[in-house]
Amino acid sequence: AKDGRRYAISENYCVIALVGDQLGDIADIFNDKSLSPAARRDLAAAPAxxxxxxxxxxxxxxxxxxxxxxxxxxxxxxxxxxxxxxAEK
Structure with a gap:
């Protein structure tokens, strides 16, 4: 769970970017073990x-x-x- 660390850092600094090699590096919501790859992809594409x-x-x-x-x-x-x-014309 990284969200707690992200919130603590954002209390003192203006965070301009989050970079990771997995969705869970961006937000803990993506770490739900019950999510299939398709469900995780759909969640990442959600309007929110x-x-x-x-x-x-x-x-x-x-x-x-x-x-x-x-x-x-x-x-x-x-x-x-x-x-x-x-198709080529």
Whole structure:
């Protein structure tokens, strides 16, 4: 749980950015063990948080470990998010 430390720091300093390699580094709400990768992604995209991403909240992914471990490729990267090249004319 890092929120307590974040609040304590913000009492004396103006925090301009939060950076981490996992969502839980940004806010403890993302550390709920009952959340699947899809639910965690949906929560991160919720309207309550949409203004924070790239505007003070930043994720720099660590490809060697994280909550994706034990998940399928489809859980972490849903097929509907795959890039498809535009048809050439």
């Amino acid at each position: 948080f949409e203004g924070a991403w790239d505007n003070g909240w930043f994720i720099l992914p660590n490809p060697t470990y994280g909550p994706f471990e034990g998940s399928s490729m489809e859980d972490v990267f849903p097929p509907e998010t795959y890039w498809a090249p535009a």
